[in-house]
Amino acid sequence: MSLLKVRFNRWSHLFLPLSVLVILLLINLIKGVDYFKITMVNGVFYGNIPNILFGAAELVILSIGMTLVTAAACGQDISIGESGAISSAIFVQYVLNAGEVTIWTILAGFLLSCVAGMLIGAFNGTLVSYFNVQPMVATLILFLGGRSIAFIIDGKVSPILANPISNQIGTFIPGVPIQTPIILTVVFIVLVAVVLKTTNLRLYVEAVGVNPSAARLNGINPKKIIFLTFLIMGVCSAVAGFLAVNKAGRHDSVNLLKFIMMDAILAVALGGNSLAGGKFSITGSIIGAYTIEVLNRTLLRLEVNPEAIKAFKAVFIIILMVIASPVVRAFARKLLDKAKTIVTGDSVRQTGALDEAVVSMTDSSGKEE
Amino acid sequence: AAEELIRVGIVNLPPEESGYRQANVEDMSRVFSRENGYDAKQTNTADVNEQMAAAMGYIRDGVDYLLISAAHASGWDDALLAAKRAGVRVILFDRAIDTDPSNYEAALLSDMHYEGQLATDWVLNNVPEPINLILIRGQLGSAAEIGRSAPVLNAAQEGKLNLVWDGTGGDTWSLEEARKVVEAAIAAGKDFNVIYAQNDGMAQGAVQALEAAGISHGKNGKVKIIGFDFNRFALRNVQAGYWDADVQCNPRQAAQIDQWIKSGNIPAGIVYQEEIILDTDTIIDEHIENYGINPDPGKGVITR
């Protein structure tokens, strides 16, 4: 029992993102029971679920980076789309200039774009950690100028990436029944999980996010950690850019990953993370990212008039957040308690793990003070 | 000879807005150059206030000609009046401004509505009945979206075609959004045979969704694909029969305006540029060479 309780407590922060996701899936199911139907097309799984996994690939990756930045720097990076556009522009240029395209060309180009991403991350990170500029403002610079840079790297055109390997990265590899971007997303998530498992990244980032001066006195260099999270963010942007451009087959520096920072930040928040930094849950953010993808597609599925689609999205977000809000949950818990006392006539305080989990969540999500 | 240079202030949209815009901006910079007898400055922004501020700046500077491609079609009256008072002659290019024609000298515009009409007519003439069309709109409220949507919506209202799905990229013209729209339509089990995407990128996204779902398209396929803008890759797709048609949107107004200014013979009111539609049967290499924008992937190359 108590072991179960501990387990439950450990996962309790996922209550918010999961409940939201479940509600959305239910709505979709009500709209049509064939929602989960999966068929085979050209030897690849096809259906709503694969589409969601495919479509959310970039957002998932970006929201991982955003989670780390948010946790350590207590602010958000709003230049992630631009940074993805720049690094993928470099990737595309490399591949286009390489002559014959082999898997190694692609790999080299990818690594190069990761380096570019890290440089961008270093630029933002320097501003935030060493110059103490607030993240949202530090990254505003690239948000404003980034697409122009990408455009210039592109040679002021929109180059086409029409080689078979890119094609396979963007769609599927013959014989593999799952689209490549989905596989790559999973690989990336696993990598992140491994990094979190084998390093102290989580502890360091959380310590810095919660109390930088205490972290410093325990031998952590908060500046370096914040810088590091921006480097990681840069890599995430590069990976997202890589996926996006291979999916698209063309580098459109204007529209590539446009306005994705809003969704990424929303994903982090939906994941139950405080945007004011501190403790974080990457699992939550990933679920949050998929939730947003599901939400966007739900709106399309409900055939909402394109003019009104944003208004509906807003209403959905508000309703979901209200349901999941700490106050409403605490209130619901009280009602539940009352109901229980009436039913059992018992003292309420001996309640089980669920209530406690709710309380502890209430505490942590109400923390942003 | 510096005094003889004609001073021009150009208020334009940012080149990184699209390939079309880049071509337009570059065309302007090329034609209104010092060698050509101009002293021109160009301000590129998509923000209404910034555009107006720039226009007012040029008016204060006292340029001879003020060329405007407006981000928004309305709200320019004050600036135009100020120009008039200051003796600055205004020529609109590319984008219309919704104001009294007496407020500017001349306008050389792309007629988005005409483009939409070209495409709609093509659909009505070339797609077998019943026409089940998916409309993918660009950035809502933009001149292009409004102009290119209207003829389709009209046709649908008149019962000439069925609008089975109507989606948008919202704030963007992005490929991904277009792809999602078509995916949603497929998932909803809609039967359709035309995709009317309001720019080439969105058409590309739509095609990707079809490919993934294993639905045939193009010349011999089930679904007809129409895009806009004459990107060379799009034209190659049309040429290859991978897509079906593409509508021109001509970014090159500078030469004409230059000629007007130099000749001193500026027509009053609006002049629309000539624009064409090409389909698999009518397209030839010269078109791609001369009218296309963005790089040419080469004959026979298709984007997926």
Next chain:
Amino acid sequence: MGPLNRSQTKARLSNSTLLFIIAGIIFLLMYGIALISFPVSFRQFQTFFDFFNLNAALFIVTLGMCIVMIGGGIDISVGAVCGLVTMACAMLLQSGTGNVWGALFLALGIGLAFGLMHGFLIAYLEIQPFIITLAGMFLAQGLLTTLHKEPLNVTIPAFVALRRFTIEIPWLGTVNRLGVFIPCEIKPSVFVVVVLVVIYAVMMKWSRFGRNLYAVGGNRQSARMLGINVKKTIFLSYVLCGLTAGISGFVFLMTTGAGNIGNGSLYEIKAIAANVMGGIMLNGGVGNLLGAPIGTLTLLTINELIRAAGVQSNLQAIVSGLLLYLFIVLQSIVMSLRDRRKFRLALPPWLRRFREHDQEEAAN
């Protein structure tokens, strides 16, 4: 132990004041450089007045954002609300059923409605402000596209007369290159800006609400312990911000006279940037309200600099980013210099984040 013999401490600059002064000085410096490098444009008074004439709405939005930011929050719906108001008012005016007053009330009403919604959800349901105001932004944009997509000029005479009303200051005017005299003009919206700046500045400095807001922004927990109604204060700050966004929408309409989808787009980002440049911090509790207009002016000066310099088209966005970068770095360097020089001023803990521990004592 023995008695304390500590000297009476001197009063010193607060962070808010210091940041404000830095912002002011950097703005003046920049304007000075602009005056020297591009005299043709910047020596005309009209250039300066046009900042206000054309961007009154931005100034106003920035004020509202400033209040929320001082309270430690953020409201990214302001631009969209402003845009929605322009269109709604334009439609009302054009429909012939409403007069100018009606439009004004509609503007206030829409702003207030958004403010109330944000305030309630954020303060009383404790939902993260970013999410709620992002939803608010989507809602406003969605309502706008649903209402009316096409651009809409307002042509009813009463309104046109109102917005055409200008105050000319002939003796500040200049003659342009073409030999035409351009008088210096001030639009009525400029007065709205001035009045609002004064009202808000007074409110932040002398009203109970203003002081409470600083306390809440500085440390919410402490503010509660000190007997401040934290929720109400936060609620009011969002209501005020929404209301201000409503006003800005009306002023926008007075500036351009047209409803448009893209009106006010990216205002939220500009407002945040302007405020930070004006020395108002995103984490709350720090900043002088007068910093908001200063920051906005800085932002606008950057634009005008780029225009006057005739920067090449492809580089304009990059250059404006770089100028912003210079500004921000300069601000940060001045702040850290202050630390090194032992100005005898401790930053509050949330600003002190990475600074070496207090050095103030050294000055003793």
Next chain:
Amino acid sequence: MRSEIILRMEGISKSFPGVRALHNVDFVLRRGEIHALMGENGAGKSTLIKILNGVYEKDAGRIILEGRPVHFKSPQDAQNMGIGTVFQEIALCPNLTVADNMFIGRSRDAVVRWKQMNEKTAEMLNSLGIPASPTQELASCSLAVQQMIAIARAVDMDCKILILDEPTSSLDEDETKKLFALMRELKSRGVGIIFITHFIDEVYEISDTITVLRNGELIGEYETAALSQIELISKMMGKALSDVAAIKKHELSQSDASVPVFAAKDLSSTAGVRPFDFTIHEGEVNGFAGLLGSGRSESVRAFFAADKVTSGEVKIKGKRAKIRTPLDAMKQGIGYLPEDRKAEGIIGELSVRDNIILALQVMKGFFKPLSRKQAEEFANQYIQLLGIKTPSIDTPIKSLSGGNQQKVILARWLLTHPMYLILDEPTRGIDVGTKVEIQKLILKLAEDGMSLTFISSEIDEMLRVCSRLIVMKDREIVGELRGANLTEQNVMHMIAQGG
């Protein structure tokens, strides 16, 4: 004869996830009474205060104020009803001015009258001898000054009930005296005062009545005069206090000639202490004595590079060592428990476990995380060793009581097995029982060969534990005392004369 009751709390219960902080507690306060609320760390004193203030919602019980049942939803309500409170962790706004902090949340006027406010504040500060100016930002005041301002604010409120939750923990004796004078005056005006402290002497100096809590339960209410110190302590702890006299100093066997564990020469830091020399030998416990603000903390911070070191040379066991960052110091086997627990010690949102293993983890390095099992083992071991009261090792440290937080930080450093451990005010806010435990622990550690620096604002404590005291004044070392010379008299003398 006892005066009328103004406050009665009956059957108060409060649980947090996993802890029962209060169980059926009664409490009575009378007019013109100074009522000490006593108990060990985590006994529930602060929680009781917070419930009275409406910070927490009580689970059960009633509060009767002047005969009428009341229900406060927030400190604001309580304040309006005439309850002034100084909370344990100073709850002021650091970004506001001193005057603002004095008056914010109190006035019902819509308009702030700065001039009047500043004048009143200046008057108040003057009369209490607080060295601050009304227009100064609070963040620029020291902890002690902030504490005094918080007190001044509560006093100035003209309240019926004044609550002081460990106000003296960051005050020195002189300021404490001032505070007591103030309390007596308020008492004579009929104000009921609830006073929480861990200093037994203070209780006997000032209080009329004592209520003792233990483990969230009421032990009883006693007249101060009728309860002996020993009795009080045993009531608080539930057992007798181990004999303080039994604590025996660990005298160094080695001579000073042996190589010191840590030696600094001409050390100074950006914090502003004058360059000074310092050595400590294996197994030695030394202390820094001096007045508030004399630079004790600044000195030891320089050892750990907690402030940027500007000059000087450090030798560890005779070998020159470069200590630029806290991490360098940790790698050289130095540990440092900072003075300001809230700002520099705890990582509030992180669990007790993470807080305990933090320093060890950092020393092991970024790429070598402890396994979960190991971490839990370590954490549990030290929770037991120091008797940390926490519902579980996963509880965020911020929800522990103040004293228990302090113990967690202590555990953090003990876990790293440092060669030289610097403890700056480790006993602040710690209950009597634990204080003695900590003192014993220090001596035991020293016996095992660890060197320690122990700073406390209680001179007795230092005299009991330290074999050598370094006396500071005005950020300069004015002398050193050891052996038989180690008496309070001598320390005072040195402070008065030196410099």
